[in-house]
Amino acid sequence: MNEKMLKVIGERNCYALANSKIKTFGFKNAKGLILNRCEGQIDTGKMMESLMILVRKNNITILTGITVTNIFDTGFAAIIETDIAEFSAKKVVVAINGFAKQLLNIKDVNPARAQVLITKPIKGLKIKGSFHYQQGYYYFRNINNRLLFGGARNLDIKGETSTDFKITAQIQKDLEKKLKHMILPNTPFEIDQRWAGIMGVGSEKKPIIKLVSKNIIAAVRMGGMGVAIGSIVGKEAAELANE
Numbered sequence: 166m167n168e169k170m171l172k173v174i175g176e177r178n179c180y181a182l183a184n185s186k187i188k189t190f191g192f193k194n195a196k197g198l199i200l201n202r203c204e205g206q207i208d209t210g211k212m213m214e215s216l217m218i219l220v221r222k223n224n225i226t227i228l229t230g231i232t233v234t235n236i237f238d239t240g241f242a243a244i245i246e247t248d249i250a251e252f253s254a255k256k257v258v259v260a261i262n263g264f265a266k267q268l269l270n271i272k273d274v275n276p277a278r279a280q281v282l283i284t285k286p287i288k289g290l291k292i293k294g295s296f297h298y299q300q301g302y303y304y305f306r307n308i309n310n311r312l313l314f315g316g317a318r319n320l321d322i323k324g325e326t327s328t329d330f331k332i333t334a335q336i337q338k339d340l341e342k343k344l345k346h347m348i349l350p351n352t353p354f355e356i357d358q359r360w361a362g363i364m365g366v367g368s369e370k371k372p373i374i375k376l377v378s379k380n381i382i383a384a385v386r387m388g389g390m391g392v393a394i395g396s397i398v399g400k401e402a403a404e405l406a407n408e
């Protein structure tokens with residue numbers, strides 16, 4: 166993997182066993198923990214705020230709280246049926262990721278729920294960086310002086326193949342146990358929030374960006390990388406719409 170990363174971003178040793186950090190950060194039973202030195206720590210709240218500013222500056226209207234029930238192509242335009250009204254557009258980009266099958270005839274995208282928790286601020290938190298564990302099924306990072314921890318969908322792949330924004334006791338308990346015994350064994354903490362998000366995954370770790378009919382473009386299957394690749398996927402989808 167390090168060789169592949171060297172070719173792509175020109176950095177050596179992006180991934181390394183986090184052994185040296187085990188003592189520094191006080192981890193316990195953390196054999197096989199991997200530190201990704203090249204991974205950025207984006208504040209996704211600020212990212213979305215910047216996107217909204219850009220959208221408003223360009224006089225683009227955003228409609229929220231509406232469910233699209235059907236999209237079809239007349240050959241001259243795309244028709245978007247919703248729970249409040251029907252719209253038509255010259256071109257439509259459908260970017261609903263893990264929900265793709267609900268509106269598009271696309272087979273190779275499935276929902277993959279991922280559950281997360283975040284601690285309350287921890288005084289003197291030493292952990293800094295982004296860490297991956299157990300084939301990437303677990304991920305944690307600091308956000309200032311809080312610890313964000315997510316994963317464990319490997320414990321119930323079938324149950325987590327869902328578009329339902331729900332958290333489950335099995336996964337939340339496992340996250341909490343690992344947080345207590347592995348990541349923060351000597352530090353008292355309190356959980357502030359827990360939530361779930363839906364990813365779009367398939368047989369390939371590549372997004373689908375394609376015309377599904379003359380006027381409808383799919384830009385889905387972000388495979389857990391949508392924050393990193395979302396803007397380039399959007400650009401490529403827009404180029405398809407403008408062809």
Ligand SMILES: Cc1cc2nc3c(=O)[nH]c(=O)nc-3n(C[C@H](O)[C@H](O)[C@H](O)COP(=O)(O)OP(=O)(O)OC[C@H]3O[C@@H](n4cnc5c(N)ncnc54)[C@H](O)[C@@H]3O)c2cc1C
Nearest residue numbers: 231232233261262264279315362363387389390391392393
């Ligand atoms: C816990 C977790 C951690 C992650 N960590 C990372 C990370 O570290 N780095 C990274 O790059 N990516 C990460 N991702 C993945 C990233 O969040 C997603 O790939 C990205 O949000 C996808 O963006 P999107 O706009 O394509 O889809 P989404 O954010 O899923 O947006 C799709 C929207 O469409 C709406 N929708 C669906 N169907 C309809 C309908 N019929 N009518 C109206 N609206 C509809 C949904 O409600 C949703 O709001 C993570 C995801 C999760 C869940």
